[in-house]
Amino acid sequence: MRLFFHTISARKKLVFLLALLVLPGGCSRHKSPRYLYGSNCGICHHGGEGMAGSVPPLSGRIDRIAATPEGRVYLASVLMNGVSGPIRAAGVPYRAEMPLFRYLSDEEAATILSWLSQQGETKPAPTITREDIAAARAHRISAGDVADMRAKLDLKHPLP
Incomplete structure (x- = not known):
């Protein structure tokens, strides 16, 4: 050398x-889904278990939310617009304040959400596509409106 x-x-x-x-x-195309999750979502949600009382868990929930088209729209909206307001996750109330992750590419965001979906028990796991993310990115709404979207979705398809 x-x-x-x-x-x-x-x-x-x-x-x-x-x-x-x-x-x-x-x-970024060389970064594994685990790396993308860890360096973006894992900072607060840790290994998927969240933080009791302040950050909702993701483990065992994303696949169930993504099982419907409305659920996939909601998940993409969370990543692109953040979420703010009271929510219930796994039966526990949270006052969620999640920032938006618009700096992620459509591919990176879809990779993270699909990887989280694959960690659940639903087989085959629902997939979130780049197109799902692109649609959410194009439809900018407030983090509070995302919480309202969640409440409406929960009435139609009870969320875990």
């Missing part, structure tokens, strides 16, 4: 070093 570096120009060295730094992990 040392001999190689002596035989190329400084500019080529710089390009080579930048490629080594950027290519292996710099593109």
Whole structure:
């Protein structure tokens, strides 16, 4: 390697070093679903169990919510618009304040939600698509409106 570096120009060295730094992990398409979840959702929701009294659990719930078209719309809306207000999750009340995650690409957001769905017991697990995310991104609503969407969805399809 040392001999190689002596035989190329400084500019080529710089390009080579930048490629080594950027290519292996710099593109989001190379990031695993677990990594995407952990570095975005896992900060608050941890391994999926949430935090008692403040952050709702995700484990064993996302697949059940995603089982209906309205549930998939709701989940995509949560990621694209956040959620704010009182909710019940797994029978426990929460005063949810989740930020929006619009900085995620449609592919990244769909990957996270589909991976969470796969962690549940529903087989085959429902999938959230890039198109689901793109539609939610195009329909910007307030975090409070997402909580209202959840309440209406819960009346039609009781949420876990």
